[in-house]
Amino acid sequence: MLELRNNDLILREFNISESEFQIYISxxxxxKNVQTIGRLDYLLSMDYQDIREYVxxxxxxxxDSFFAVYxxxxxxxxxxxxxxxxxxxxxxxxIMIGNEQYRGKGLSSQIIALGIDYSxxxxxxxxxxxxxxxxxxxxxxxxxxxxxxxEGELRxxxxxxxxxxxxxxYGLLSSERIIEKxxxx
Numbered sequence: 001m002l003e004l005r006n007n008d009l010i011l012r013e014f015n016i017s018e019s020e021f022q023i024y025i026s027x028x029x030x031x032k033n034v035q036t037i038g039r040l041d042y043l044l045s046m047d048y049q050d051i052r053e054y055v056x057x058x059x060x061x062x063x064d065s066f067f068a069v070y071x072x073x074x075x076x077x078x079x080x081x082x083x084x085x086x087x088x089x090x091x092x093x094x095i096m097i098g099n100e101q102y103r104g105k106g107l108s109s110q111i112i113a114l115g116i117d118y119s120x121x122x123x124x125x126x127x128x129x130x131x132x133x134x135x136x137x138x139x140x141x142x143x144x145x146x147x148x149x150x151e152g153e154l155r156x157x158x159x160x161x162x163x164x165x166x167x168x169x170y171g172l173l174s175s176e177r178i179i180e181k182x183x184x185x
Contacts, residue, residue, distance in 0.1 A: 009111065012070065069095075079096075093112065130171075134165045151169050
């Protein structure tokens with residue numbers, strides 16, 4: 001089973017126990033979580049089997065890598081490298097820190113860093129993209145700390161907490177990642 005590690009942080013191929021799957025279902029049913037990841041569609045009438053099929057589809061896909069995130073052996077969230085276009089060498093990243101106790105502790109930045117290394121060094125991708133809503137300052141800082149550049153803004157395209165906000169789009173080229181790593185030496 002594929003594992004990516006950084007000290008107490010482990011990204012493991014999404015192959016979780018039934019009790020962990022119940023936790024995952026509670027996360028995708030929690031309005032705070034789905035607002036954070038901008039996926040209000042998760043609150044629609046998806047039952048247990050729909051969610052199970054979605055996860056099975058991700059696991060079987062040749063264009064997606066889906067990971068369970070553990071911190072100090074506690075299941076805290078998920079990470080996905082998705083919609084991989086092998087011909088163009090591009091993919092997008094997404095994070096959900098479902099366990100509220102672990103938000104705002106810098107885990108997302110560490111998760112993204114592991115995902116960048118895996119995407120560029122193992123998968124051989126040349127570009128990653130990601131996004132978040134404009135008022136999600138922590139996620140914006142996370143992208144920027146990891147070298148992502150703002151590439152666009154979809155103005156007032158999301159409705160969060162009763163207000164319209166923008167969807168900020170980020171991108172990172174593998175060549176920029178190398179430059180960023182060299183700058184810190």
